Amino acid sequence: MSRASIHRGDSGLRKLGLWAVTPQPATSRVHAEHKVYPYLLRGLVIDRLDQVGAADSTYLPLQRGFLYLVAILDWSSRRVLAWRLSNSLTTDFCVAALREAILCYPNFRNWPFQTVDFTCSACLTH
Numbered sequence: 479m480s481r482a483s484i485h486r487g488d489s490g491l492r493k494l495g496l497w498a499v500t501p502q503p504a505t506s507r508v509h510a511e512h513k514v515y516p517y518l519l520r521g522l523v524i525d526r527l528d529q530v531g532a533a534d535s536t537y538l539p540l541q542r543g544f545l546y547l548v549a550i551l552d553w554s555s556r557r558v559l560a561w562r563l564s565n566s567l568t569t570d571f572c573v574a575a576l577r578e579a580i581l582c583y584p585n586f587r588n589w590p591f592q593t594v595d596f597t598c599s600a601c602l603t604h
Contacts, residue, residue, distance in 0.1 A: 499539060524553055524554050525554070526554060527552060527554050527555055528552060528554075528583065528585050528586075529553070529554055530552075530553040530554065531550060531551065531552065531553065531559070531579070531586055532550075532551045532552075532553045533548065533549065533550050533551070533575075533576075534548070534549055534551075535547065535548040535549075535572065537567075543565065544565075545563050545564070545565055546563065546564045546565070546566070546567050546571070547561065547562075547563055548561065548562050548564075548571060548572050548575050549561040549575070550575050550576065550578075550579040550586075559578075559579040559582065559583055559586065560575040560576070560578035560579040560582065561575060562574050562575040
């Protein structure tokens, strides 16, 4: 395929209001006002269940918009302790997953926990 036909296709897609969704640069830059938390797991040997918790969030692209997924895991077994889906990126579904993990796994509250997803004030009070 020639370069001219590739560019012609791109402009045709733009006229239809279509474009590729790709990660934007500099999405991991630290904001000056956000607190930086220490890494709690350095040097820790993780060799048993219920020792360390982990969390992750991601987005799932749909035809129109996104769904956001958050999961709370046991680091050793990789078992999913709680998860939630949301159509908006707000803290309520993250807090709901965190509360479920705490209710179902009482020791969870005492686990070393390292993630950016739960540094909002609503999550730090639980």
